[in-house]
Amino acid sequence: MDLNFTQEELAFRDEVRAWMAEALPKELATKVRNEAPLSKDDMLQWQLILNDKGWLTYTWPTEFGGTGWGPVKQFIFEEEMAYACAPRILPFGLRMLGPVLMKFGSKEQQDYYLPRMCDGTHWWCQGYSEPGAGSDLASLKTAAVREGDHYIVNGQKTWTTLGQHADMIFCLVRTSNEGKRQEGISFLLIDMKTPGIEVRPIQTIDGGHEVNEVWFTDVKVPVENLVGEQDKGWTYAKYLLTHERTNIAGVGKSNQMLDRLKDLAATQKRNGKPLAEDPFFAARVAKVEIELMNMEVTNNRVLSQAEAGGAPGAESSMLKILGTEIAQEIDDLTRRALGSSALALTPEVDEPGYNGDFVTPEGFGHASESYFNHRKTTIYGGSNEIQKNIITKMIVGL
Amino acid sequence: MDFTHTETRRMLADTIDRYLRDKYPLAARVEAGNSEQGFQPAQYEALAELGVIAALFPEDQGGFGGEGFDISVAFEEMGKKLVNEPVMENALIPGPILAAAGMDEAVENIIAGGARYALAAEEPQALYDLSHVETTAEKSGDGYSLSGKKTVVRAANGCDGYIVSARTSGGTNDTDGISLFLVAPDQVSARDYTTVDGGRASELTLEGAEGTLLGDEGGAWPALQAASDRAILALGSEALGIMQTIAAMTIEYLRTRKQFGVVIGKFQALQHRTAEMLIEIEQTRSAVINAANAMALGAEERARIMAATKYTIGKAGRRVAEESIQLHGGIGMTWEYDLGHFAKRLIMIDHEWGDQDFHLSRFVALGRAA
Ligand SMILES: Cc1cc2nc3c(=O)[nH]c(=O)nc-3n(C[C@H](O)[C@H](O)[C@H](O)COP(=O)(O)OP(=O)(O)OC[C@H]3O[C@@H](n4cnc5c(N)ncnc54)[C@H](O)[C@@H]3O)c2cc1C
Numbered sequence: 001m002d003l004n005f006t007q008e009e010l011a012f013r014d015e016v017r018a019w020m021a022e023a024l025p026k027e028l029a030t031k032v033r034n035e036a037p038l039s040k041d042d043m044l045q046w047q048l049i050l051n052d053k054g055w056l057t058y059t060w061p062t063e064f065g066g067t068g069w070g071p072v073k074q075f076i077f078e079e080e081m082a083y084a085c086a087p088r089i090l091p092f093g094l095r096m097l098g099p100v101l102m103k104f105g106s107k108e109q110q111d112y113y114l115p116r117m118c119d120g121t122h123w124w125c126q127g128y129s130e131p132g133a134g135s136d137l138a139s140l141k142t143a144a145v146r147e148g149d150h151y152i153v154n155g156q157k158t159w160t161t162l163g164q165h166a167d168m169i170f171c172l173v174r175t176s177n178e179g180k181r182q183e184g185i186s187f188l189l190i191d192m193k194t195p196g197i198e199v200r201p202i203q204t205i206d207g208g209h210e211v212n213e214v215w216f217t218d219v220k221v222p223v224e225n226l227v228g229e230q231d232k233g234w235t236y237a238k239y240l241l242t243h244e245r246t247n248i249a250g251v252g253k254s255n256q257m258l259d260r261l262k263d264l265a266a267t268q269k270r271n272g273k274p275l276a277e278d279p280f281f282a283a284r285v286a287k288v289e290i291e292l293m294n295m296e297v298t299n300n301r302v303l304s305q306a307e308a309g310g311a312p313g314a315e316s317s318m319l320k321i322l323g324t325e326i327a328q329e330i331d332d333l334t335r336r337a338l339g340s341s342a343l344a345l346t347p348e349v350d351e352p353g354y355n356g357d358f359v360t361p362e363g364f365g366h367a368s369e370s371y372f373n374h375r376k377t378t379i380y381g382g383s384n385e386i387q388k389n390i391i392t393k394m395i396v397g398l
Numbered sequence: 399m400d401f402t403h404t405e406t407r408r409m410l411a412d413t414i415d416r417y418l419r420d421k422y423p424l425a426a427r428v429e430a431g432n433s434e435q436g437f438q439p440a441q442y443e444a445l446a447e448l449g450v451i452a453a454l455f456p457e458d459q460g461g462f463g464g465e466g467f468d469i470s471v472a473f474e475e476m477g478k479k480l481v482n483e484p485v486m487e488n489a490l491i492p493g494p495i496l497a498a499a500g501m502d503e504a505v506e507n508i509i510a511g512g513a514r515y516a517l518a519a520e521e522p523q524a525l526y527d528l529s530h531v532e533t534t535a536e537k538s539g540d541g542y543s544l545s546g547k548k549t550v551v552r553a554a555n556g557c558d559g560y561i562v563s564a565r566t567s568g569g570t571n572d573t574d575g576i577s578l579f580l581v582a583p584d585q586v587s588a589r590d591y592t593t594v595d596g597g598r599a600s601e602l603t604l605e606g607a608e609g610t611l612l613g614d615e616g617g618a619w620p621a622l623q624a625a626s627d628r629a630i631l632a633l634g635s636e637a638l639g640i641m642q643t644i645a646a647m648t649i650e651y652l653r654t655r656k657q658f659g660v661v662i663g664k665f666q667a668l669q670h671r672t673a674e675m676l677i678e679i680e681q682t683r684s685a686v687i688n689a690a691n692a693m694a695l696g697a698e699e700r701a702r703i704m705a706a707t708k709y710t711i712g713k714a715g716r717r718v719a720e721e722s723i724q725l726h727g728g729i730g731m732t733w734e735y736d737l738g739h740f741a742k743r744l745i746m747i748d749h750e751w752g753d754q755d756f757h758l759s760r761f762v763a764l765g766r767a768a
Contacts, residue, residue, distance in 0.1 A: 205738030268523075278755070280755040336748075375730075
């Protein structure tokens with residue numbers, strides 16, 4: 001056994017780290033560290049920097065212009081992005097749709113869409129969930145009916161992340177009501193500017209706007225926007241789910257958030273003593289750190305299997321559960337370390353050089369909102385209950 | 399043993415419940431909570447008219463209640479409807495302090511809903527420890543001159559006066575040497591902001607503010623402890639009310655939301671989670687009953703029970719808030735749906751008057767001392 005990265009991998013990490021230190025704009029890193037909301041421009045700015053470097057498509061094979069990195073290098077890259085507080089790369093185009101097009105899309109679709117999801121021409125969003133189809137995605141009802149050279153789409157998608165910025169949406173739509181529910185679903189690419197599409201904002205409990213409803217009324221979609229074969233969309237969607245797994249645990253992000261929490265606990269004081277020395281608080285921080293240490297090794301075990309060509313099974317679901325629960329615990333402790341100032345909605349304290357009356361420590365003006373916002377992580381991407389169902393199904397097999 | 403409320407208290411609960419059902423829509427509460435005012439003055443006055451504030455004061459102070467169970471009943475009902483009118487902050491907390499100082503008229507006005515006061519006790523970097531008092535008070539002429547900072551003073555905006563804790567002797571964390579002063583709002587520079595749970599709070603800065611001593615110089619610690627006890631009882635009762643509403647909403651959702659062809663309440667994994675949530679709520683109810691009962695006990699015995707109660711609310715509150723959102727799925731994450739507002743308040747209750755860790759360590763310390 002050898003728990004360490006190879007010399008080559010370590011050299012790679014140093015290269016990424018050094019580049020990131022230069023290339024990542026400080027204002028962006030500060031916003032990410034402070035959990036401030038990012039604008040469309042913020043996210044695109046970082047995406048384009050990565051694209052110029054050739055690292056945006058770090059999960060893609062070389063024949064499609066990717067880096068061809070294996071799972072370990074992809075992981076290292078993601079870790080470094082997390083430590084550097086880089087904006088996350090939006091998964092919808094690059095991580096979700098991209099691989100589906102590479103595997104099932106036509107040559108024309110690949111040539112047209114792949115470059116455009118990199119250079120900022122197309123902002124993609126994911127249209128799977130519906131009001132009646134959440135965990136039970138196969139019950140989706142949004143219908144596409146073929147009429148000549150077009151599909152006519154009617155229905156509603158919901159929870160569409162950042163759909164308010166989107167140029168394109170990839171949708172699962174119902175094209176048949178016969179046979180098994182999974183067999184009548186198709187995968188369609190739809191231009192958000194098509195007449196009949198309406199995007200309505202959904203405000204989340206933290207007051208933010210990151211999700212939307214997307215309504216379709218007689219929306220005409222050219223048949224060439226069908227991916228693969230009609231009624232086979234479920235297979236493609238499932239392929240996508242098994243594909244994207246290196247970063248599921250969010251080890252780097254949690255480590256970064258834990259460091260930030262420890263810094264906070266060192267400066268927050270009671271009776272003149274740092275909160276970090278309060279035995280109750282210290283024990284809570286220690287417990288989550290231990291879970292995180294263990295998860296990091298679990299994650300590396302899965303990674304090393306994947307590097308050798310193995311496909312992770314129930315471990316993916318385990319890592320999703322662990323990763324989200326650990327991150328949520330860190331959010332909880334961060335909020336608590338703020339004491340009564342966690343009540344204050346005073347984001348201005350994060351502005352550089354803020355010197356006013358508000359007492360929330362600089363950099364933590366969004367911590368309470370984030371705590372509430374991050375409740376989403378155990379709900380989306382297959383809720384943690386669904387992940388547990390998967391684990392028991394795979395291992396217990398009953 | 400008898401765990402039923404008196405007839406009078408049941409009537410009080412009924413009256414509040416009926417009023418809130420008819421006249422206190424959540425949407426208006428949420429909107430007001432996120433406005434510059436932070437609450438609805440007309441609602442505050444209406445609650446006073448109903449006798450909600452009078453119920454919190456004993457007869458000799460012009461009220462008709464004032465016992466632990468009176469306080470508990472009133473706040474539990476208000477919690478069920480997520481009332482954020484500052485009855486606790488502007489009446490229950492300051493009222494008895496003013497009464498003890500013989501300010502009968504002020505207390506009368508408080509009970510009538512015509513005057514509001516706020517206790518400004520916590521300081522930045524105190525992390526809930528009210529004995530951490532850096533604010534100083536020095537004799538000046540007939541009165542005192544106060545300087546220092548107070549943090550997250552809820553519903554301070556528009557108050558008729560602040561009750562400020564300040565040090566007249568001793569070191570920063572001594573319980574001796576703290577005094578309370580009545581300070582006029584124009585003596586203080588206040589900066590207010592919206593709170594996460596929908597409401598208003600202020601940072602107060604005093605620079606040579608004029609203050610009138612309330613009670614004995616240097617001997618305010620017991621009064622602060624008593625204020626903390628009242629707050630814990632009120633917050634615990636409110637939390638219990640909130641939890642009941644959350645549980646009802648969650649159960650209703652589990653009964654109606656369908657996935658995989660069945661209502662999600664059919665999934666045993668969710669049934670067990672719901673059962674655990676219900677157990678937590680019953681534990682909370684018992685903790686609150688304990689706290690209400692303890693209001694009639696001596697300060698020392700009461701202190702440990704209050705610490706236990708606040709710990710329980712914090713622990714159970716987090717569980718109920720987080721679980722209810724999770725059991726709802728995406729819908730629980732939205733501003734539009736009522737649940738999130740209840741969950742946010744429930745979590746934020748842990749950030750007032752000491753969180754669960756603060757009171758857990760207090761419980762340990764008090765146990766050791768006993
Ligand atoms: C912030 C956010 C962003 C999102 N972004 C997108 C997006 O961009 N595109 C998109 O298509 N979707 C998106 N989603 C939707 C997300 O995938 C769904 O919320 C998720 O699938 C859960 O569905 P639901 O919300 O309808 O909850 P439900 O499926 O109704 O679940 C309710 C509860 O029941 C539980 N449950 C359901 N079935 C079972 C079972 N069989 N056994 C045990 N428990 C069960 C769930 O775990 C949950 O606790 C997003 C959601 C959120 C909150």
